Amino acid sequence: MRAALLKRAARDAMDYLEEVDARSVAPSAKAVAALAALRGPLPPGSTSAETVLHLLHEYGSPATVANGGGRYFGFVNGGCLPAAMAAGWLVSAWDQNAAFLVQSPTAIVLEEVALEWVRELLGLPAGTGGAVVTGATMANFSALAAARHTLLKRTGWDAEADGLFGAPPITVVVGEEVHPSLLKALGLLGLGRKRVVRVPVDGQGRMRADALPHMDAQTILCLQAGNVNTGAFDPAAAICPAARAAGAWIHVDGAFGLWAAASPEYSKYTRGFEQADSWATDGHKWPNIGYDCGIALVREPEMLKTAMSVRAPYLETGGPREPSDYNPELSRRARGVELWAGLRSLGRQGMASIVERTSSHARRFAAGLKAAGFQILNDVVINQVLVSFGSPEKTLRTIARLQAEGTCWCGSTVWQGQTAMRISVSSWATGKEDVERSLAAMLAAARE
Numbered sequence: 001m002r003a004a005l006l007k008r009a010a011r012d013a014m015d016y017l018e019e020v021d022a023r024s025v026a027p028s029a030k031a032v033a034a035l036a037a038l039r040g041p042l043p044p045g046s047t048s049a050e051t052v053l054h055l056l057h058e059y060g061s062p063a064t065v066a067n068g069g070g071r072y073f074g075f076v077n078g079g080c081l082p083a084a085m086a087a088g089w090l091v092s093a094w095d096q097n098a099a100f101l102v103q104s105p106t107a108i109v110l111e112e113v114a115l116e117w118v119r120e121l122l123g124l125p126a127g128t129g130g131a132v133v134t135g136a137t138m139a140n141f142s143a144l145a146a147a148r149h150t151l152l153k154r155t156g157w158d159a160e161a162d163g164l165f166g167a168p169p170i171t172v173v174v175g176e177e178v179h180p181s182l183l184k185a186l187g188l189l190g191l192g193r194k195r196v197v198r199v200p201v202d203g204q205g206r207m208r209a210d211a212l213p214h215m216d217a218q219t220i221l222c223l224q225a226g227n228v229n230t231g232a233f234d235p236a237a238a239i240c241p242a243a244r245a246a247g248a249w250i251h252v253d254g255a256f257g258l259w260a261a262a263s264p265e266y267s268k269y270t271r272g273f274e275q276a277d278s279w280a281t282d283g284h285k286w287p288n289i290g291y292d293c294g295i296a297l298v299r300e301p302e303m304l305k306t307a308m309s310v311r312a313p314y315l316e317t318g319g320p321r322e323p324s325d326y327n328p329e330l331s332r333r334a335r336g337v338e339l340w341a342g343l344r345s346l347g348r349q350g351m352a353s354i355v356e357r358t359s360s361h362a363r364r365f366a367a368g369l370k371a372a373g374f375q376i377l378n379d380v381v382i383n384q385v386l387v388s389f390g391s392p393e394k395t396l397r398t399i400a401r402l403q404a405e406g407t408c409w410c411g412s413t414v415w416q417g418q419t420a421m422r423i424s425v426s427s428w429a430t431g432k433e434d435v436e437r438s439l440a441a442m443l444a445a446a447r448e
C-alpha cells in the first residue's frame with residue numbers, strides 16, 4: 001500500500017513539475033478560492049492516505065506559486081536542483097532525526113561534509129565550522145549567539161547561564177540598510193532590534209567605511225554581503241582590518257551574496273569578508289538547494305558549541321561532531337543531506353555557473369528595460385535589478401499587471417525613497433528564453 005502511494009506521489013510531483021513552466025506563475029484567483037476544500041474541522045474518523053494525497057494534488061498544486069519554473073523573480077527565491085529535490089524525497093523516506101550521530105550516521109556525515117564544502121566555496125578560513133539551519137534568519141541568530149557568548153565571556157559573564165539582566169553592555173553596529181531578519185535575530189538574542197548603532201550607507205546601500213563608530217572588544221560589527229534590493233556588498237576589505245584590530249566580533253549576513261565567492265569572475269565582491277568571525281548564508285537562495293536550508297559558520301566553532309549545546313543523561317553524545325551541539329534545535333530534519341546532494345551535483349564550476357548565469361540574466365533585464373526608457377535604480381553587480389517605471393503609482397500598476405498576466409512574477413520595494421520593481425534572478429532553471437519572454441511581458445505591462 002505504501003509503495004503504491006509513494007509511486008502516486010512521485011507521479012503527481014512529476015506532473016506538477018512538467019506543467020509548472022507552462023502555467024501562470026501566480027496561481028489563479030479560482031485556484032486560490034478552491035483551497036476552501038482543504039479547510040473545515042478535523043474529521044472525527046480517519047481518511048485514506050490516497051484521498052489525502054488526492055486532495056493535496058487536486059487543490060494544493062494549482063494554488064502554489066510556480067517558483068519551480070524559470071520565471072519567478074520575487075524576493076530572493078532560488079529553485080530546487082534536481083539532485084537536491086530527489087535527495088529530499090529520500091530524506092523523507094529515511095525520516096532521520098539529525099541531532100546526534102547515534103541517531104543517523106548518514107545524516108551527520110553528509111552534513112559535516114557539506115559544511116566543509118560550503119566553507120571552501122565561500123573561501124573561509126580552515127577550521128571554520130557551524131550548523132545547517134532553516135534559513136539565513138536562524139543562521140544570523142545562531143552565529144550571533146556565538147558572538148554574544150564570546151564577548152560576554154571576555155568580561156567574565158556567562159550569557160547562557162545567567163541571561164542578560166545585569167550583563168555588561170554589548171554594542172551592535174549595523175549598516176543603515178541592514179536586513180530586517182538580522183534585527184529580528186538581535187531581538188531574539190536579547191540584544192535588541194533598536195539598540196543598534198546604524199552606520200550611514202551610500203546610494204547602493206553599502207556601509208560607509210569612513211563613517212564607522214568607535215569599536216572595541218565589546219562590539220559586534222554586522223556587515224552585509226549582498227543587499228536584498230541592490231545586491232551591493234559592504235566594503236569588507238576596507239572595514240575589517242580596523243575592526244579586527246579593535247577586537248570587535250565581525251559578523252557577515254551573506255544570505256545570497258556570499259556565494260559570489262564561488263565564481264572567479266564575481267569573487268572580487270566578497271574580498272575581505274573572510275576576515276570575519278562568523279557568517280550566515282542560505283542554501284535555498286543562490287545554490288538552489290530547495291526549502292529550507294540555511295548555514296551558520298563560525299571561525300571558532302567552539303564558541304557556537306558553548307552557546308548551543310545541551311546535555312542530559314538520555315542524550316547519547318560522543319561523536320566527533322554532534323549537530324545538536326551547534327544548532328538551536330534538538331530534533332531536526334536531515335537537511336544537510338539535500339545540501340550535500342545539491343552541491344555534489346553542481347561541483348565548484350556548477351555553483352560558479354549559477355552565479356554567473358543569473359547575474360548575466362540580471363544585466364540583460366537591466367539593459368532591456370533601460371533601452372525602453374525605464375530607470376534602473378541600482379548598479380547591477382550581481383543578480384538583483386531595481387527598476388522604476390515612472391511615478392510610484394505607475395510602477396505599482398505595472399507590477400500588479402505583470403503579476404496578474406502570469407508570464408513571470410516580480411515584487412515591489414521602496415529603495416531609498418523610490419518605489420521600484422525588484423527582479424531577483426536566483427533560479428538555476430532560468431534560461432535566456434525565460435528572460436526574453438519575461439522582459440517582453442514587463443514592457444507590455446508598462447505600456448498598457
Ligand SMILES: Cc1ncc(COP(=O)(O)O)c(C=O)c1O
Binds near residue numbers: 075137138179253256
Ligand atoms: C541579506 C539577507 N539576510 C537575511 C535574509 C533572510 O533569509 P531567510 O528568509 O532565509 O531567513 C535575506 C532574505 O532575503 C537576505 O536577503
